[in-house]
Amino acid sequence: MTALKAVASALRGLPRGVVSLIYPPTCAGCGAATADPGALCPACWTGLRLIEEPLCPRFGTPFAVDLGVGPLLSPRAIAEPPVFGRARAVALYDDVARRLVHRLKYEDRLDLSGVMGRMMSASGRALIAEADCVVPVPLHRWRLWRRRFNQAALLGRVIARGAGLPFEPSALVRVRATRSQVGLSRPARAENLSGAFRVDAAQAHRIRGRKILLIDDVMTTGATCNAASRALLRGGAASVDVLTFALVGDTAG
Numbered sequence: 001m002t003a004l005k006a007v008a009s010a011l012r013g014l015p016r017g018v019v020s021l022i023y024p025p026t027c028a029g030c031g032a033a034t035a036d037p038g039a040l041c042p043a044c045w046t047g048l049r050l051i052e053e054p055l056c057p058r059f060g061t062p063f064a065v066d067l068g069v070g071p072l073l074s075p076r077a078i079a080e081p082p083v084f085g086r087a088r089a090v091a092l093y094d095d096v097a098r099r100l101v102h103r104l105k106y107e108d109r110l111d112l113s114g115v116m117g118r119m120m121s122a123s124g125r126a127l128i129a130e131a132d133c134v135v136p137v138p139l140h141r142w143r144l145w146r147r148r149f150n151q152a153a154l155l156g157r158v159i160a161r162g163a164g165l166p167f168e169p170s171a172l173v174r175v176r177a178t179r180s181q182v183g184l185s186r187p188a189r190a191e192n193l194s195g196a197f198r199v200d201a202a203q204a205h206r207i208r209g210r211k212i213l214l215i216d217d218v219m220t221t222g223a224t225c226n227a228a229s230r231a232l233l234r235g236g237a238a239s240v241d242v243l244t245f246a247l248v249g250d251t252a253g
């Protein structure tokens with residue numbers, strides 16, 4: 001056993017209170033002291049713009065007012081119907097949600113995938129109940145080599161484990177080394193991702209005929225999730241729903 005493993009194993013054996021004395025729990029959003037590990041402080045909770053009903057059944061975008069007329073599609077869902085069936089997200093990509101995603105993805109805070117994944121499990125309960133398996137949006141192998149982890153896979157693993165669903169991180173592959181979507185216009189984002197994914201022929205049996213829950217950290221235009229969903233459906237998936245931590249944009253109307 002390495003020294004690091006021995007320390008980790010010893011810490012696991014200690015009562016939680018003792019571990020908290022050595023590593024006091026801090027807020028996942030801002031780093032302030034909290035009572036419980038993996039929790040958000042009251043200020044970050046308040047700052048998180050959680051997405052609640054009423055919302056567009058396709059994109060999951062919240063409506064500003066409840067017209068009381070049942071499920072209504074957003075203008076965007078009518079104008080550009082997505083390839084996936086339904087998308088849901090925990091929060092609008094604002095302030096606290098942005099900070100959480102950035103800490104996970106760019107500051108190597110892999111531990112945040114636990115609390116973020118559990119929030120996604122709660123927001124995506126209806127989608128999870130109908131899914132057969134969980135597939136994360138893959139990174140191209142070069143990006144994975146540089147970053148050393150795939151944030152969508154970390155979140156997907158937490159969600160799959162919580163739901164008792166099969167986790168399939170290698171069924172879908174990113175075959176083109178696309179540039180980051182950050183800074184691109186809406187049409188350029190769609191162009192960038194066009195044909196970027198395909199189902200690995202050797203793994204196709206894992207998704208064939210299955211209802212897929214596709215996981216990503218953020219949805220902005222939906223170009224990434226559309227391209228990934230298209231590849232999954234071409235590869236034989238029965239349907240694709242999307243669950244992300246954050247959704248860029250404001251209310252749908």
Ligand SMILES: O=P(O)(O)OC[C@H]1O[C@H](OP(=O)(O)OP(=O)(O)O)[C@H](O)[C@@H]1O
Pocket residue numbers: 137139143179180181182189216217218219220221222223224225
């Ligand atoms: O809905 P869209 O307009 O497609 O944008 C969302 C995508 O953009 C970001 O990834 P990015 O391309 O920056 O790659 P990265 O995850 O490797 O940083 C994000 O992680 C989503 O995958």
